Amino acid sequence: MATITVADAPAALSSRSKLILFVLCAAQFAVALDFSILNVALPALGADLGIRQADLQWGVTAFTLPSGGFLLLSGRLADVFGRRRLFLLGLALLTTASVLATVAWDPASFLVGRVLQGLGAAMIVPAGMALLTTTFREGPERDRALGVSGLLLSLGFTVGMLIGGVLTQALGWRSTMALNVLMGAAVLAVAPKLLTESRLPERPEVDVPGAVTITGGLLSLIYALSTAAQTGFGRPEVVLALAAGVLLLAAFAVIEARAAQPLVSLRVLRRRTVAFGNLGGLVTFAMMSAVIFLSTLYLQQVLGLGPGACGLVFGVMGLAAALGGVVAPKVAGRIGAPRTLLAGLLVQAGFTAAMVAIGPRGGTWLVAAAGSIACFGHLWAIVAYSITATSGLADEEQGLATGLVTSTQQVGLTVGIPLLSALASARVDTLGAAGHSFAAATLGGVRLGLGVDAAVVVAAALLTGLGLRAWRRAG
Numbered sequence: 443m444a445t446i447t448v449a450d451a452p453a454a455l456s457s458r459s460k461l462i463l464f465v466l467c468a469a470q471f472a473v474a475l476d477f478s479i480l481n482v483a484l485p486a487l488g489a490d491l492g493i494r495q496a497d498l499q500w501g502v503t504a505f506t507l508p509s510g511g512f513l514l515l516s517g518r519l520a521d522v523f524g525r526r527r528l529f530l531l532g533l534a535l536l537t538t539a540s541v542l543a544t545v546a547w548d549p550a551s552f553l554v555g556r557v558l559q560g561l562g563a564a565m566i567v568p569a570g571m572a573l574l575t576t577t578f579r580e581g582p583e584r585d586r587a588l589g590v591s592g593l594l595l596s597l598g599f600t601v602g603m604l605i606g607g608v609l610t611q612a613l614g615w616r617s618t619m620a621l622n623v624l625m626g627a628a629v630l631a632v633a634p635k636l637l638t639e640s641r642l643p644e645r646p647e648v649d650v651p652g653a654v655t656i657t658g659g660l661l662s663l664i665y666a667l668s669t670a671a672q673t674g675f676g677r678p679e680v681v682l683a684l685a686a687g688v689l690l691l692a693a694f695a696v697i698e699a700r701a702a703q704p705l706v707s708l709r710v711l712r713r714r715t716v717a718f719g720n721l722g723g724l725v726t727f728a729m730m731s732a733v734i735f736l737s738t739l740y741l742q743q744v745l746g747l748g749p750g751a752c753g754l755v756f757g758v759m760g761l762a763a764a765l766g767g768v769v770a771p772k773v774a775g776r777i778g779a780p781r782t783l784l785a786g787l788l789v790q791a792g793f794t795a796a797m798v799a800i801g802p803r804g805g806t807w808l809v810a811a812a813g814s815i816a817c818f819g820h821l822w823a824i825v826a827y828s829i830t831a832t833s834g835l836a837d838e839e840q841g842l843a844t845g846l847v848t849s850t851q852q853v854g855l856t857v858g859i860p861l862l863s864a865l866a867s868a869r870v871d872t873l874g875a876a877g878h879s880f881a882a883a884t885l886g887g888v889r890l891g892l893g894v895d896a897a898v899v900v901a902a903a904l905l906t907g908l909g910l911r912a913w914r915r916a917g
Contacts, residue, residue, distance in 0.1 A: 474598025
């Protein structure tokens with residue numbers, strides 16, 4: 443099998459194709475915003491609705507649980523019942539749920555709105571990605587579309603921090619939820635006229651046992667990791683959720699090996715491009731989202747910057763990410779997507795490691811500079827893994843492949859922050875007990891988190907590089 447490459451001079455997209463790409467990416471961007479836009483607004487939200495400090499994390503977790511847990515099931519349902527249909531249904535649900543979250547009158551109504559937003563996101567992302575890969579032919583055309591999609595997904599998470607801070611400061615926390623209403627309504631106004639239906643030619647049976655076990659397993663793991671970030675891994679509910687998640691995922695693997703029409707074909711998962719491409723994608727998303735979170739702790743709790751100043755730092759990172767997304771397809775065209783993935787991971791790891799040098803004063807410029815270059819490499823990795831993990835597959839496998847890609851993205855965005863947050867929090871508690879000030883203890887926790895983050899990305903880069911190298915030799 444030949445190395446996946448992107449043409450040096452891809453053909454220009456037609457006007458209609460550009461509009462379709464814009465609509466699909468706008469919906470993905472709205473979903474990505476939802477992962478981070480509330481982060482700096484949570485204190486104001488809690489004060490308004492009467493949510494205790496210890497329970498504020500549920501404003502984020504209520505969205506990430508369903509959005510991550512139902513992705514694979516939604517991807518399969520999109521294949522069976524129609525990708526356009528599920529995309530529009532998810533978009534309508536996200537928009538309606540955003541109205542509820544905007545006008546929420548108590549904690550329960552707000553959390554219901556967030557859960558429904560997450561369910562809508564779980565429909566939009568895999569259906570939208572499947573529409574993208576079936577609309578644009580494999581090769582330069584699809585690679586360009588995947589590059590734009592990956593860029594906007596990453597930018598959505600980063601820019602969400604900036605927009606959330608600005609909107610909360612100027613208009614209050616409700617404006618962060620109202621933004622999704624406006625974006626969703628705008629996309630819904632044009633999407634039905636542009637998108638054509640896409641589904642498998644024959645309607646297979648839905649693998650119900652597989653759907654139940656994978657959804658339950660992902661929900662359990664995401665709940666455990668999100669809760670552990672606040673309470674630690676020793677709590678009984680965390681241990682039980684982790685155990686349930688592992689057992690359900692193990693059962694899922696057994697079920698899929700025996701199912702006549704599996705939810706996830708193990709044959710596809712055994713492709714090295716799919717397996718190692720998604721490994722690289724999972725780690726780059728998980729660890730970069732954690733870098734943004736740890737940087738927020740440092741800038742606000744150690745340096746004392748406000749939401750607006752923090753937003754400007756993340757805006758610089760977003761610009762660097764955008765530049766990386768523009769350059770990445772050209773780099774992949776010259777050296778191949780697998781090598782671009784490896785290079786992106788190593789750049790991200792190296793400059794994340796450089797951020798460990800932050801100190802108690804004057805670290806803003808180091809965070810902005812090193813974080814920006816890390817984001818630049820991060821976008822190389824995103825574009826390259828999206829190409830690698832969806833290439834060489836038949837149209838009937840694209841729903842699964844894109845479902846895996848989007849699951850990788852969403853689960854990565856979900857698990858990275860709680861894992862490293864729990865690690866950093868444990869370090870903060872240890873240093874605090876030893877008599878260090880809150881700022882000094884927080885600095886120690888952030889440094890540890892950044893160091894572990896960089897080490898994880900290096901390990902993933904080595905595994906991914908070795909796995910894809912073996913694939914090229916086998917081809």
